[in-house]
Amino acid sequence: MAKHETPLLDELESGPWPSFVSDLKQQAEVRAKNEKGVEFQIPQDCVDDLLGVLELSYKHGRTHWKHGGIVGVFGYGGGVIGRYCDQPKLFPGVEHFHTMRVNQPCGKYYSTEYLRKLTDLWDFRGSGVTNMHGATGDIILLGTTTPQLEEVFWTLTHDFNQDLGGSGSNLRTPADCLGQSRCEYACYDTSALCHFLTNEYQDELHRPAFPYKFKFKFDGCPNCCVASIARSDMSFIGTWKDDIRIDQDAVNKYVENDPAYPANAGAHKGKDWGPFDIEKEVTGLCPTGCMKFENKKLTIDNANCTRCMHCINVMPRALKVGKETGLSILCGAKAPILDGAQMGSLLVPFIEVNPDNDYEEITEVIENVWDWWMEEGKNRERLGELIMRQGFQKLLEVTGIEAMPQHVAYPRTNPYIFWKEDEVTGGWERDVEEYRKHHLR
Amino acid sequence: MSSDLLNDKEAAQKAVVDWLEKKAGSKTKFYIKDFYKIFPDDKPREIKKVVNKMVENEILEFWSSGSTTMYGLKGAGIQHSSEGEE
Ligand code: HEM
Ligand code: HEM
Ligand code: SF4
Ligand code: SF4
Numbered sequence: 001m002a003k004h005e006t007p008l009l010d011e012l013e014s015g016p017w018p019s020f021v022s023d024l025k026q027q028a029e030v031r032a033k034n035e036k037g038v039e040f041q042i043p044q045d046c047v048d049d050l051l052g053v054l055e056l057s058y059k060h061g062r063t064h065w066k067h068g069g070i071v072g073v074f075g076y077g078g079g080v081i082g083r084y085c086d087q088p089k090l091f092p093g094v095e096h097f098h099t100m101r102v103n104q105p106c107g108k109y110y111s112t113e114y115l116r117k118l119t120d121l122w123d124f125r126g127s128g129v130t131n132m133h134g135a136t137g138d139i140i141l142l143g144t145t146t147p148q149l150e151e152v153f154w155t156l157t158h159d160f161n162q163d164l165g166g167s168g169s170n171l172r173t174p175a176d177c178l179g180q181s182r183c184e185y186a187c188y189d190t191s192a193l194c195h196f197l198t199n200e201y202q203d204e205l206h207r208p209a210f211p212y213k214f215k216f217k218f219d220g221c222p223n224c225c226v227a228s229i230a231r232s233d234m235s236f237i238g239t240w241k242d243d244i245r246i247d248q249d250a251v252n253k254y255v256e257n258d259p260a261y262p263a264n265a266g267a268h269k270g271k272d273w274g275p276f277d278i279e280k281e282v283t284g285l286c287p288t289g290c291m292k293f294e295n296k297k298l299t300i301d302n303a304n305c306t307r308c309m310h311c312i313n314v315m316p317r318a319l320k321v322g323k324e325t326g327l328s329i330l331c332g333a334k335a336p337i338l339d340g341a342q343m344g345s346l347l348v349p350f351i352e353v354n355p356d357n358d359y360e361e362i363t364e365v366i367e368n369v370w371d372w373w374m375e376e377g378k379n380r381e382r383l384g385e386l387i388m389r390q391g392f393q394k395l396l397e398v399t400g401i402e403a404m405p406q407h408v409a410y411p412r413t414n415p416y417i418f419w420k421e422d423e424v425t426g427g428w429e430r431d432v433e434e435y436r437k438h439h440l441r
Numbered sequence: 442m443s444s445d446l447l448n449d450k451e452a453a454q455k456a457v458v459d460w461l462e463k464k465a466g467s468k469t470k471f472y473i474k475d476f477y478k479i480f481p482d483d484k485p486r487e488i489k490k491v492v493n494k495m496v497e498n499e500i501l502e503f504w505s506s507g508s509t510t511m512y513g514l515k516g517a518g519i520q521h522s523s524e525g526e527e
Contacts, residue, residue, distance in 0.1 A: 067506055067507075068504060068505055068506035068507060069504065069505070070502055070503065070504050070505075071505075072503055072505070075496075075497050077493070077496065077503045077505070077510055078505070078510065080505075081505065081507040082505065082507075099507075167505065167507055167508075168503070168505040168506070168507065168508065168509060168510030169472075169473065169509055169510040170510065203493075207489065207493040207496075208473065208493075208503065208505075208510035209473055209485065209486065209489030209492075209493070210473070211472070211473070211474060212508070212509060213508060213509075370486075371484070371485075371486070374485035374486065375484075375485055378474075379472040379474055379509075380472075380509055
């Protein structure tokens with residue numbers, strides 16, 4: 001029997017989708033029965049109380065959670081999000097119900113053994129409720145009390161070789177696609193770079209020093225499986241400089257509808273789309289119109305290709321990314337809290353990914369961007385908002401990057417150009433006598 | 442190069458504590474940028490190191506909403522509440 005009646009929450013179970021309410025009820029029951037004989041360190045009925053307070057919030061149309069608090073583990077300014085219920089008398093099981101963010105392994109690779117250890121720990125010292133994974137990529141452990149925080153942290157770091165992730169005004173847990181470990185499209189080793197920068201910027205991850213949150217995400221190619229372009233203040237997207245590699249025989253196999261060459265590697269084969277049509281499905285959809293298929297030969301005007309990946313995705317056996325690979329850096333994506341949502345703007349069209357010099361070219365860009373944002377950013381201003389406020393040109397200036405055609409998103413709408421003195425030959429000084437030789441008073 | 446004030450660890454910490462105590466009547470939690478005013482000649486990343494050392498030494502403590510982090514003297518003000526509410 002449930003501890004609290006939840007008629008409003010029950011409604012949420014009636015739709016066609018899986019419901020978190022059903023999940024929470026199931027977890028409440030597991031804890032009530034406790035068949036595994038866990039020595040719960042936080043109230044056994046916390047999940048019942050979680051459902052109870054949520055029901056009350058629906059009834060009142062108001063939240064009963066306080067926002068924020070002083071919790072954390074020693075020396076860390078992030079990784080724990082304090083949550084306290086403002087109705088502790090009614091719901092003592094969730095008086096404290098803090099969230100812990102665990103830095104997920106790169107590419108989200110872990111063994112079932114590790115997952116079991118993690119969930120056992122969380123059943124023992126927390127509510128057992130998890131979110132795999134949060135938007136930042138972290139493993140989210142939802143709901144524990146203040147005294148349990150150090151205990152969980154100790155076990156994570158000492159027994160699981162595992163760190164907390166970022167929260168608050170920190171560098172957030174960097175996240176990457178699985179990249180070269182499994183994907184033939186990857187233009188660089190996302191996990192290696194993600195892991196390196198996670199270690200390199202430990203201080204930024206754990207000791208808040210920024211005006212607000214800051215996110216890094218790494219995609220091995222422009223398919224952007226972790227959506228870095230939309231979800232990170234600085235996104236690192238694999239790309240190539242040279243030409244798309246074409247295997248003309250394979251192109252013709254696709255055109256001939258050879259069953260061993262299904263479009264999109266068979267990803268959409270659940271429905272009959274009719275015979276493959278290269279004009280309609282590939283060349284006609286190229287966003288820059290830079291492809292042609294004539295006399296059984298596919299040609300690409302690579303100078304005009306934007307590396308959108310479409311043709312490669314459709315005909316993966318025939319087309320491959322180029323050989324001179326690296327990455328592009330984009331800046332300023334953010335969610336719509338102020339001034340609307342924003343995608344990243346291209347800052348560095350191509351940069352080498354060189355582990356041998358500790359990715360020096362990349363860390364230099366990062367640190368220049370941080371220095372500017374830490375100095376000029378207002379409290380709670382994201383990098384993307386600072387770029388809007390001070391201008392993309394300012395970003396180019398602080399990073400020492402020359403403006404180039406790839407930076408142009410659309411023709412300028414502002415007719416005024418203000419030169420700086422050092423940009424003008426001879427500066428602002430003029431020799432009046434020299435001038436008067438040619439121009440009468 | 443850091444300023445003399447920031448380089449002198451004790452003087453730097455005292456400057457931070459004095460400043461926070463002066464403000465204590467009206468506010469107990471501060472953004473990292475507020476500390477820049479105490480060290481006008483220093484780089485943000487150097488100031489951050491000093492302030493975070495003070496957290497480690499339990500002179501200061503963090504307050505976090507989950508999305509933003511603030512700093513205050515340990516034990517000062519309400520320990521859990523909403524942002525901007527003291
Ligand atoms: C019906 C109730 C709730 C809804 C609809 C809801 C919705 C959401 C959504 C959409 C997100 C972003 C998801 C993501 O980032 O992956 C989120 C994140 C979060 N929620 Fe809730 N939430 C609810 C209740 C709660 C409660 C009761 C708590 C704590 C007691 C909580 C704590 C959090 C935290 C800490 C995060 C950030 C997790 C992360 O790092 O991604 N939420 N919530
Ligand atoms: C490269 C050369 C020139 C540049 C860059 C230039 C630029 C400008 C600009 C920016 C304005 C203000 C426009 C506005 O406020 O709408 C302006 C106005 C004007 N310019 Fe020029 N100008 C140039 C050459 C000339 C020349 C050679 C003459 C005359 C012989 C001239 C006569 C005028 C006049 C009369 C106005 C005022 C128009 C009005 O108020 O409607 N300009 N010019
Ligand atoms: S982003 Fe590209 S490289 Fe990474 S997993 Fe997706 S398709 Fe593969
Ligand atoms: S990657 Fe995109 S832009 Fe480039 S040739 Fe293929 S479809 Fe066209």
